[in-house]
Amino acid sequence: MTPEHSRDLEGRVGVVTGAGRGIGREIARSLAAEGMSLLLLARTGSQVRDLADELIAACGVKVLPAAVDVTDADAVARVVQHAEQQLGTVDLLVNNAATIESREVPFWEGDAEEMWRVVETNLRGPLLMTRALLPPMVQRGHGHVVNLTSRARAATATGTYTGYAVSKRALSALTQSLVGPLAGTGVVVLDVLPGLVKTEMTLGMPVWTTRDDVPWDDVGATARLVADIARGRYDDRAGEVLEAPALAAS
Template structure:
């Protein structure tokens, strides 16, 4: 199988982002990798080109809209219009303490990277996708968006907000041929997750191949009916969900953020 896709992957210098970028290149996609420094991107760019795929490294801090806009322009000038964007760049709470004990600047840095980053990328890529009437965006989200941990307040806040932002955009975008997904890989072993206190001694990591397969399924257009829904690549067979349960999920308004009513008489129910 060869993907006739031009992709952009953020946070691609290491970890999951690098794995996704190299996987897409191995499937035949042209891949732009985005990171904070050119030096950090050199190994992954070399790996992409070693597959025979076209690739380019673009440098930006995802919280800087002007830098992101320029990076997207450079990527498209080199590789052509973007068909697929994977918003992977992210930070985690490194102090692992309750909110009131966190460093305020670091707390906001996590929120900005995880929320402003995808928002900036989306601002840069969506107008072109809408003009062409096609495109797919994958936000690498997390179960923390739904079930928080007191020691990861910035991360869980940012991921929940990202899920809500996607919820606001996905419907109108899908009507115009652009599909937006929030996909959690589950606890996949990376430099970031391996350093988290809650995962100390963990050995039963989710299989990274499942998130790679999920991104491929999105790129191939196999799961467009699930756009706007929270998907867990570590547990879900998303192709099967799209084929067998998409109508049911839509009818029940499943896999979206909701308040749970306290009873039948709850006015917010």
């Protein structure tokens, strides 16, 4: 960071789910570089702890790492309360944690229990996190909720990953359902599309790994977009789907 770099989000508090690797880790790095204090969640404690150590050293911000499964209502309630006590009222929630089916097979060959676990992570997780964090945002008249959504292109192209496709459409429906009730409260909810980013998730998908011409997008576009949302740059676009690569190119 250069000395003249302004830290626009200094003193603000953010929560990033699925921050241990991939897109969530880059979003957390971008927010910490702007001075934001952070709660970082993932099930793999070592990954969020390592990231917290890195961000505290590099950015001088407060960072709490926690090994939490976002589908666990009690654990979510406890960690949100802990974060509010340690960091203050939360200004930004980034619902990034997600998973996808382990096999690229048609619905009728898939494991129904695994599909349901995907839906739980990708929908119940954001629902619990948002339910826990919205009340103080509404009370204060300020806040942002960002849902990492997807066009589920792989699911459409291959006729597979049904749980993932269903969960991401439902997540966008959750975003839409909040726009009306949140109008005039000062709290803004938005969907963000990261494009196609090389991560553990996509590197586990044969539809991408069997090709050598995949048009990967830059994860930095999504990380910068989420920081801009936290700054209020897109407050007039509540409920919209913001495509990170397209906005970065414009």
